[in-house]
Amino acid sequence: MLLLRRAVFPVVRTKCGRCFCSSPSLQMDRKGLVLGVFEKKGEKGNLQLTEAAAGFDRKVSGKLSELLKISGPGLKKGKSRIFYGIHEEFPCVAVVGLDDATAGVCGAENWDTAKENIRQAVSAGCRVLQDLEVTHVEVDGCGDAQAAAEGALLGLFQYDQLKSKKKPKVTVQPHGSADSTAWAKGVLYAEGQNLARLLMEAPANHITPTAFANTIQEKLAQHGDRVKVQKRSQAWIEEQGMGAFLSVSKGSEEPPVFLELHYNGSPDSKQAPLLLVGKGITFDSGGISLKPSASMDMMRADMGGAATVCxxxxxxxTLKLPINIIGLAPLCENMPSGKATKPGDVVTAKNGKTIQVDNTDAEGRLILADALCYAHTFNPRAVVNVATLTGAMDVALGSAATGVFTNSDWLWGELHKASVVTGDRVWRMPLFQHYTKQVTDSQLADLNNIGKYSRSGGACTAAAFLKEFVTSPHWAHLDIAGVMSNKDEIPYLKKGMSGRPTRTLVEFAAALAHQG
Incomplete structure (x- = not known):
């Protein structure tokens, strides 16, 4: 078996590199263990081992407790401490701080703090072992095996598909008596978000509309008759009268694709479906209203709505949820060319409404308008569209939460409950008539795609525009522009595209499935 690159003398090393030498050097194999410790409430620095950590401590005759005491005061939330050579099976053990053992749902933060602490801590432990080139890690369930699995897999994700030198892949599994069912569920939730991250990170010359559709078709092929995938061509889009969608796509050499996914998981075939619609601009140059070149490369992820929905x-x-879901993703590029839509042009949407396009960089709402019209033909239970729609949303909420605009208190409540569980938060935004008036006051057409005052309340006017194409009493628009990427705001996501809010959408669908 390949050994690590150097022998390690210290028995324990903190994340900051402090060493405590008390045993001879030893060579480690490539197996590691992540264990959690809580801090007793009101007793700073007084650590309490999790059930799995306590069991491990008994196996090593109290050596873990002893080393924790001598290695320094306390262990802060999300921080790790590495111990070497204290157990033959696990030569490398990462102990991670879980903070308060009594933590739960926090009304001020709108999430379950205990679950978030576990995700953060487990991801930190897995990453430090990954840095040590450990390739197999067992993970303490820390009292919530689903959250632990999510933290592990989300924390280890990396997009290195196009690099010749890759980090070693790390396999993870639950340690000891962790709930295997909850762990498996967490793995699937995390893999779903990682799929969205994979699509969003990929360069636009690799994930074209056609390549995107093919990737999703391959992912769903294993599910047989329960899933139907239809990749609608430009001819079909034209037949549907989707003039708004076509006005965006015509500036590009890449043909548009309207991706339609049907998942029939309910035993009741007549159950009204949940409709999910995702904005699928696989690259957004802004069109004739060209974006500044700085950071334009990030616009490879302007299909984040389609990525999270799919x-x-x-x-x-994969979870075999007992619910019917239809996913729609209008896919195209927004490019400048001699064929591209020009500012001031008027186009006609599927429902017959005319739109004055005063800014070709406000293209997401155009493709969603036609997709929403089509969505309503399925008599859905609810319609949720997801889009990296406006920079104004990033200004309003930053990366703290996805902005939700909805005409339904019930739908808002369900989305909010799901986000508390996942920690991938949502926040309700206004849909006042004040904003509707700004988009319906148009010189040449029924609607204007940027509104009367383009810089004021941009996220709200965009939502008001979409509302003009909605007839369902239960509709929500999720603007994910602010949560599209991650720097260091979410500790268990590395820098890069975030794949948010995939887990919240899945949790929402799961809750809906169990309501019948």
Whole structure:
């Protein structure tokens, strides 16, 4: 077996590199263990081992407790401490801080703090072992095996498909008596989000509309008759009268694709479906209203709505949720060319409404308008569309939460409950008539795609525009522009595209499935 690159003398090393030498050097194999410790409430620095950590401590005759005491005061939330050579099976053990053992749902933060602490801590432990080139890791369930699995797999994700030198792949599994069913569920939730991250990170010359559709079709192929995938061509889009969608796609050499996914998981074939619609701009140059070149490369992820929606359908199918879901993704590029839509042009949407396109960089709402019209033909139970729609959403909420605009208190409540569980938060935004008036006051057409005052309330006017294509009493628009990427805001996601809010969509669908 390949050994690590150097022998290690210290028995324990903290994340900051402090060493405590008390045993001879030893060579480690490539297996590691992540264990959790809580901090007793009101007793700073007083650590309490999890059930799995306590069991491990008994196996090593109290050596773990002893080393924790001598290695320094306390262990802060999300921080790790590495111990070497204290157990033959696990030469490398990462102990991670879980903070308060009594933590739960926090109304101020709108999430389950205990679950978030576990995700953060487990991801930190797995990453430090990954850095040590450990390739197999067992993970303490820390009292919530689903959250632990999510933290492990989300934390280890990396997009290195196009690099010649790759980090070693790390396999993870639950340790000891962790709930295997909950762990398996967490793995699927995390893999769903990682699929969305994979699609969003890929360069636009690799994930074209056609390549995107083919990737999702391959992912769903294993589910047989329960899933039907239809890749609608430009001819079909034209037959449907989707003039708004076509106006965006015509500036590109890449043909548009309207991807339609049907997951039939309910035993009641007549059950009204949940409709998920995702914006699928696989690259957004802004069109004739060209974006500045700085950071334009990030616009490879302007299909984040389609990525999260399609990944959610894949995950629902893998979980075999007893619900019918239809996923729609209008896919195209927004490019400048002699054929591209010009500012001031008027186009006609599927429902017959005319739209004055004053800014070709406000293209997401155009493709969604036609997709929403089509969505309503299925008499859905609810319609949820997801889109990296406006920079204004990033200004309003940053990366703290997805902005939700909805005409339904019930739908808002369900989405909010799901987000508390996943920690991938949502926040309700207004849909006042004030904003509707701004998009319906158009010089040349029924609607204007940027509204009367383009810089004021941009996320709200975009939502008001979409509302003009909605007839369902239960509709929500999720603007994910602010949560599209991650720097260091979410500790268990590395820098890069986030894949948010895939887990929230899956949790929402799962809750809906169990309501019948």
């Amino acid at each position: 990944a959610s359908v894949v995950t629902a199918a």
